[in-house]
Amino acid sequence: MNQPSEQIEHLLRTEAPQVLGALVRRFGRFDIAEDAVQEALLAATRAWTDGVPENPRSWLIRIGYRRMVDLLRSEQARRRREQEAELAEPVRRGSVEPPSDTDDSLTLLLLCCHPALPATSQVALTLRAVGGLTTTEIAHAYGATENTMGTRISRAKQQLAKAGARFTAPDDEDRADRIAAVMRVLYLIFNEGYTATAGDALTRVDLTHEAIRLTRLLVATLPDPEAIGLLALMLLTESRRTARTGPAGELVPLEEQDRTRWNADLIREGTDLIDSVWNRGEPGQYQLQAAIAATHAAEGDTDWPQIAMLYLWLERLTPTAPIRLSRVVAVSQAYGPTRALALLDDLNTRHGLAQDPLTRQRERAVRAHLVELTGDTTTAAALYREAAALTENEVEREYLVSRADRFS
Template identity: 55%
Template structure:
């Protein structure tokens, strides 16, 4: 079996929403256009390892367009669309400079967040079409079965077509109504890249880079949207720690043990400046509050000097503004740093119903149990977490914690 070429995979992931945007803008029929793009991506994955074309975006557009027109000309479509397809068939040898790939990507995001769709369907479709996440990755992000996500995506594409969704920027009021979903999608894309839910790598830089790029475009297009700026600040401050998050062999390094000299000073400065520009201009939203927490970490010279009471206070406010089991889990970690592990463990009670399928709850529980002097229970929690995670590196780290407890023989 030939080795994976991650450079080609990253390029295809970046180009896919741009190509899809061009096709949908020109032809409509979101569902058919996405099928054509997927076929073009498959052909590229087979051909490009022997040589990437000079204009890969044009190549994908040409192949996807031919697939789309072939589909129109086949079977029943031949009788109703043959004339239209022949008239519309373009020469995609080169793409005019007037075609804006960045605007297409943003427009595609807002189309996927069409008001005819439910919020879960909006998220699933945008993550698939723009973020390039697989159905399994989206299912992991939502903590729902993969089949459920597949059904949501299929229904979403059909609903957009029935609603007559056009490939154009929505009106100002409608755009504002869709913004929250767009921000949530970018947040999920970034999170999947920062801590991959599956695979051999802890991080996927292609996803974090793309999420930051799209967030920059969104801030530029809507500079008055404070939460968009807050989200970009959060991404930059979080991504600034990327180089310190794993060892050379990919093993994760907890925040408390990271070499802070490896943190990107440029990203931290930009993130803090963006956050400062929006704080105090209204009631802070969830992304601004999370960015503020990340800024406290960024400003601390070491883990021991981190202002954990301030982080705990920010998580308390965040839980009131945007309550969720994940926020409570993070607040439990902060509470443990301020009041001790037993307080953190008490806060974890009741989270199993919402987070029982996620490995992080067991991982946090194991850590706090270890700190509280309960190695046997900690070992069981680490094992449970290792069985649930789809990340090979996370599993290696968790099994390392189990091995360390076994070798300590304190119980």
């Protein structure tokens, strides 16, 4: 089968949440509607090779509607009518309704990030239902088998049904928490793409691009300062992607990167975004991280004392192990390795960064670098090797081993 062009693929991903929203409003069954949309998207990749129809959304809704009717009829044949009546509206006959002008993207994001789901399921369901990615694409991005990812997505939809989740906006009491969950999921998707947990590539560009696209979508429907801060953070971070690896695909740390390879357009857009919301109330964690990224991207010498201060502010707001460890790095750049090592020892004593699953590997890498700067290359080499043994990303492992080998 021919691969769809980038234009068609982008169009399908853009239309996917709108088609899904139309089917869910019509039939009231998110779990089955999502399967019907996936089949409509697959049908489009086969049928549109010679050209896109005049109204692609109507085309997709029509195909999805037909498949939805087939799926519901099949389910009705397997289940007793009493059970079916409780779970969904009966199949409606008649012509397909014209596409609505309602943008269902935010409602879908909120549904996919329902509190009944664990974070891994929220991520997978968001990428499939809102992002329009296939199960195969999501499985590849996260280094899982297609069967494993398919089971995860299917179980997530079952959990939503059991929780009584509805395709409606949450009430005011739950809205803030649900939107925070959406931003957290988009942040997780971006981070996994920017530094892949495992595999032979440092990054997964498909995930970073999809996270940015979905965050743009979130900002378009909800111009909240923190959502804008999240988009700014992603753009400013993504601006450095091409400079993070050398000609052979090797990792290049931030302080050694060629800044001329940073994407000036992304830096400009990200900086403008964070500037536009910085004075609109108390900044949240994504705005603070965007401010840090903007300081990195500013022309001239990096203002490391400013970055260290921002990390201290961020740590007080979001006291997590990764934030604390990042503050250590900033303190080292601003005030030297000795002061940073003292801070790292203190944070380890009080918060156990060396044992925390989120920082266990990176703590050793940071400590190795700090110890190296003090001149203790023997200890640094051992720590670099410990850090290398704890990562499943091959590019990162090769970099850490190469650092250790310099002192052998």
